Amino acid sequence: MSLLTNVMDHSLDDGYAEAAARKRAAGGGGLPRTLRAKLGLAAGLVLAALVVTVGAAQARVTAPAAAKERQELIDRIDQETDAADDLEGDVDALRDDVGARQREALRHSADSGRGRLVGLLSGAVAVHGPGVKLVVDDADASGTGSDGEPRGTSGFSDTGRVRDRDMQRVVNGLWAAGAEAISINGQRLTALSAIRAAGDAILVDNRPLVPPYTVLAVGDGQALGSRFQDSADGLYLDALKENYGIRTGLSTEDDLRLPAAPSVIVRTAQPKTEKGTS
Template identity: 80%
Template sequence: MSLITNVMDHSLDDGYAEAAARRKSEGEGGLPKTLRAKLGLAAGLVLTALVVTVGAAQARVTAPVVAKERQELIDRIDSETADADKLESTVDTLRDDVSARQRAALKSSGGSAEADLVGLLSGATAVHGPGVKLVVNDAKEAGGGGDGSNPRETSDFSDTGRVRDRDMQRVVNGLWASGAEAISVNGQRLTALSAIRAAGDAILVDNRPLVPPYTVLAVGNGERLSTGFQNSADGLYLHALEESYGIRATISTEGDVRLPAAPSVTVRTAQPKSEKTEKGTS
């Protein structure tokens, strides 16, 4: 009877009782591990859903404000651009009027053909005559260099299919060397004080940004100018860019090209040599 009584009173092994007591003392008692994991996952999902809901609500509230500020900025840019265009148009009109008055004053004071020639060569007056039209454009897929040797000099720019400022410098210098008497790039008349520079990927001519394609007009003997440029080192350089980087260029002779006057020709240092100076130094 004592054995039966002992089995009834101690139906579980003492080891189970000790393990249960140990887990309870360590704070792991109560719920099974699987149930605790499920509850933790559910709590995490609820918290994530709460964060997403709050974020979406905040975004919905702030979206109209951001859109309004963006539209106000766009409207301001458009307005300022329109004002700048009007001012530029006014400046061009006044500049043309000043040039006309200068020419009239020269004629009334006995201006000679030499003075007209000086104005023509300096870019102060509009010109027209036979010449060439050279159009230079980026590659169709600008962004990757060719497999050929690199004809460009080392610079901070990566060699891509984009036309660079140094490319246009060589084109213009090649035309001058081939006999061009007057040159313009995208309507910008070049003078002895003109500069072709870069600002990022944009090309600036006298600080005015240009966009491709770049149309270069040059006054001179059309056939001779075209042949001389294409056979020159700068013409061969442009041909190498076509072959290696896909840059597009076309040149054609024109019976009459018209070039505008330069926006402004301001001389700050040079002075004309007077007769008194000539006598004093002789």
């Protein structure tokens, strides 16, 4: 029994068992570790090359289609832009025609004197005559105002820039001083004109203006300029100049020419009836 038990417990020769143990300690059977690493790297490179090749092939196939779609989109944008420009031109032409017809009707009204006055005050007709020229421009460099001054608590970060409310005060001061007609940078003002802001830009009737702002006011030139400078709005403009460096210049002019307002809207009208007709 002892012999049988020894054979069962030691079925493998001690030499073979030692050799197997050394092979396991060296990295086991099969391919050497270095060879397996090289084969794995080669397989990875082959896979990467395959992915790049397939991607390049797909790019070559889809590139012409993408370029064609892009060009078609550009062509559509150009066409729509041209159409919008044409429509805008038509609107401007119709607006000019309506304005010309309105001015012609005012000139041939039964009460021509009253018609001219209405056209002047409404801004429907161009005017010329003596008046004042006021130029308002941003400061060379923005400054920081002190508390209690016109902009002390306004919250504007750039106090050296002319703002919409500054131009509102200038225009209102000129009207109060006796101006009969006013324009800013060639934009005629009417009783319905609005001076607003869009970001840092000043809009007059939704049209952006850029500095310097040239204000033309038709009226009794010398008296108009004196009354404006002595008014609260004139003093406000002086304070902006003194405290924030805003540049201003006021001069009396012998002959100013102001255009008609581009979009005077007729809200009510009556047909002219001849005497003796029903």
